[in-house]
Amino acid sequence: MHWLFGDQLGPHFLTPGAGDGPGRDTPLLMIEARSVFRRRRFHRAKAHLILSAMRHRAAELGDRLTYVRADTYRAGLDEATGGGPVTVHHPTSFAAAGLVRGLPQVSVAPARGFLVPMEDFATWADAHGGKSLRQEDFYRWVRRDHDLLMDGDQPAGGRWNLDHDNRQRPPRDSATLSVGRPYRPREDDIDDEVRHDLDRWEKDGDVSFVGRDGPRLFPATRTEARAALKRFLAHRLNDFGPFEDAMLAADPVMSHSLLSSSLNLGLLDPAECVEGAEEEWRAGRAPINSVEGFVRQIAGWREYMWHLYWYFGEEYRYSNVLRHAAPLPGWWNDLDADSVGARCLRTVLAQVRDTGWTHHIPRLMVLGGYALQRGWDPAGVTDWFHRSFVDGYDWVMVPNVIGMSQYADGGRMTTKPYTSGGAYINRMSDMCGPCEYRPGDRTGEHACPYTTGYWTFVDRHRDRLAHNHRTSRAVKQLDRLGNLADVRRQERARGDGPP
Template identity: 90%
Template structure:
C-alpha cells in the first residue's frame, strides 16, 4: 500500500517518477487521525478545510483508496495494513517523519511538492559553509537551475529582483483594490458532513477549536485549485506586484493569489504555478514586476523556508537569542479582536478569527511585530501561527516565525529584526486614519502601541542592534529621544492588556 498524508493530495504524489512513487495499480491509504486535532486548538476553518480536502480526494480515488478514520495514525495503519509493507513520500514535519521512520513496515521515499530535492539544497548550503544562506542567493540559483524567468544566462527583464517596484502604497481614496474578485469555491455534501462532524466533536468535548467556520473560502479539490490559479493569473496577477505589501482595512485579500493552502495541501505543484505565471509575461499579458514577485514568493521564499526547516534541524525551533519568554495573553490566543482598540491589530486579528488567513505583511508587521516588541515567547508564537492559519504547517511556521518574524535565531535567516513603529503601518495602509492612537505619538493618551513598542524594543536590545549596520542608526536615534523614560513607563503600564 502507499500511504497519502493529508497534505499529499495532488496527482504528483501518485506518479512513479524514478521508481520512488506508487505504481498505477498500487492500493492507496489515507488516515484521518482524530488525535491530530486534540494536540492543538486549531482554527475551526483550518480543520474544516483539511478534512474536506482529504474526504474529497478519497471520493475521487474511489475503491483504489482505503480511507480509515481512527484515533491515531498507528491505529489506522494497523487497521488498514496490518503488517503489510507500506510506502510513503517524505512527510512535511519532523514529528510525522519520526513516526514513519519508527514503523518497520514503512519505506520512506523522497519528498514531493517542492522544486529542489533536499540533498541538492544541502550541497548548495554546505558549499556556503552553512552560513550566509540568504534567500536572494538561493532564489537566483533556483531560477538558473530551473530556467525560470531566464533569457539565456540572464534574468528576464534585466533584473533578478523587482521588489523596488512592488512597494507601492494602497491607492488613496479607495477602500478596495480595483482588481477582479478572487476565486470562491462552492460547498457541497462533503462540507456539510465535515461541519456536522466538527460540531459533534466539539459538543462531545473531544476537541476544542478557535475562530469561526464560515463558508469554505479555499479550494479542497484539484479542480478547484486549478480554477483558483487560472482566475488569479487572468484577473489578478497584473495588480499583484505593485501592491503586494499594501494593506486596506476593507480588502484583506487585495490582489494576492490565495494559493498557499492549495500548494501546502499538495493540490497544486509549485512548478505549474510559476511556469504558468511566466507564460503570462511572455505572452504580454502581465508585467514583469508582478510575475517576478509571484515567482519569488513560490520558487524563492516558499522553497527557501521548506529547505531551511530540514537543513537547520528540529532544534532550530527552540532558538531564542533575544531571550523572550513572555507567555501569549489570553485575548490573543482566543482571537478576541473585539477586545483590541488599536485599529490595525483589531482589523488583522479579526481577519484571522473570521477566515484563518491574512497576507504576509499583516502577519509580519502587524502580528509578528507586536509580539516581537512585547518579548513574547517565540516557540509559543510559532505554535499560534501554526494552528491559527489555514495554510500553517510546522515547516511553514518554524522558519517564518523563529527566523523571519521574531529574529529568535539571531540572524541565521535574515539580516535584521523586522519590526517598526506606527509610521510604517500608516504609510502602507489606511488602518491608522480612524484609530484612537496616532502613529507619531510615543507618549500620552494617543501613543501608538507600535511606536512605543518599537522604541522600547530598540532600547531593550540596544547592544545587539548597535553592532548591526542595518539597525545601528535606530540605536543612535534612541539616545536622542528626550522622552525615552516616558516611553518606557508607557509600555510598562500596558502589560499584557489589549492595546
C-alpha cells in the same frame, strides 16, 4: 499499499517516479487521525479545510483508496495493513518523519511538491557556509537551475529582483483595489458532513477549536485549486506586484493569489504556478514586476522555508537568542479582536478569526511585529501561527516565525529584526487615520502601541542592534529621543492587555 498524508493530495504524489512513488495500480491509504486535532487548538476553518480536502480526495480515488478514521496514525495503519509493507513520500514535519521512520513496515520515498530536491539544497547550503544563508542567493540559483524567467543566462527584464517596484502605498482614493474577484469555491455534501462532525466533536468535548468556520473560502479539490490558479493568472496577477506589501482595512485579499493553502495541501504543484505566471508575461498579459514578485514568493521564499526547516534541524525551533519568554495573552490566543482598540491589530486579528488567513505583511508587521515588541516566547508565537492559519504547517511556520518574524535565530536567515513603529503601518495602509492612537505619538493617551513597542524593543536590545549595520541607526535615534524614560513607563503601563 501507499500512504497519503493529508497534505499530499495532488496527482504529482501518485505519478511513478525514478525508483520512488506508487505504481499506477498500487492500492492507496489515507488516515484521518483524531489525535491530530487534540494536540493543538486549531482554527475551526483550518480543520474544516483539511478534512474536506482529504474526504474529497478519497471520494475521487474511489475503491483504489482505503480511508480509515482512527484515533491515531498508528492505530489506523494497523487497522488498514495488519503490519504489511507500506510506502510513503517524505512527510512535511519532523514529528511525522519520526513516526514513519520508527515504523519498520514503512518505506520512505523522497519528498514531492517542491522544486528542489532536499539533497541538492544541502549541497548548495554547505557550499555557502551553512550558518548564515540568504534567500536572494538561493532564489537566483533556483531561477538558473530551473530556467525560470531567464533569457539565456540573464534574468528576464534585466534584473533578478524587482522588489523595489513592488512596495507602493495603497491607493488613497479607494477602500479596495480595483481588481478581479478571487476564486471562491462552493460547498457540497462533503462540507456539510465535515461541519457536522466538527460540531459533534466539540459538543462531546473531544476537541476544542478557535476562530469561525463560515463558508469554506479555499479550494479542497484539485479542480477547485486549478480554477483558483487560472482566475489569479487571468484577472489578478497583473496588479499583484505594485501593492503586494500594502494593506487596506476593507480589502484583506487585495490582489494576492490565495494559493498558499492549495500548494501546502499538495493540490497544486509549484512548477505549474510559476510556469503559468511566466507564460502570462511572455504573452504580454502581465508586467514583469508582478510576475517576478509572484515567482519569488513560490520559487524563492516558499522553497527556501521548506529547505531551511530540514537543513537547520529540529533544534532550530527552540532558537531564542533574544531570550523572549513572555506567554501569549488570552485575548490573543482566543482571537478576541473585539477587545482590541488599535485599528490595525483589531482589523488583522479579526481577519484571522473570521477566515484563518491574512496576507504576508499583516502577518509579519502587524501580528509578528507586535509579538516581537512584547517579548513573547517565540516557540509559543510559532505554535499560534501554525494552528491559526489555514496554510500553516510546521515546516512553514518554524522558519517564518523563528527566523524572520521573531528574529529568534539571531540572523541565520535575515539581516535584521522585522518590526517597526506606527509610521510604517501608516505609510503602507489606510488603518491609522480613524484609529484612537496616533502613529507619531510615543507617550500620552494617544500613543501608538507599535511606536512605543518599537522603541522599547530597540532599548531592550540596544547592545545587539548597535552592532548590526541595518539597525545601528535606530539605536542612535533612540539616544536622541529625550523622553525614553516616559516611553518605557508608557509601555509598562500597557501590560499584556489588548491595546
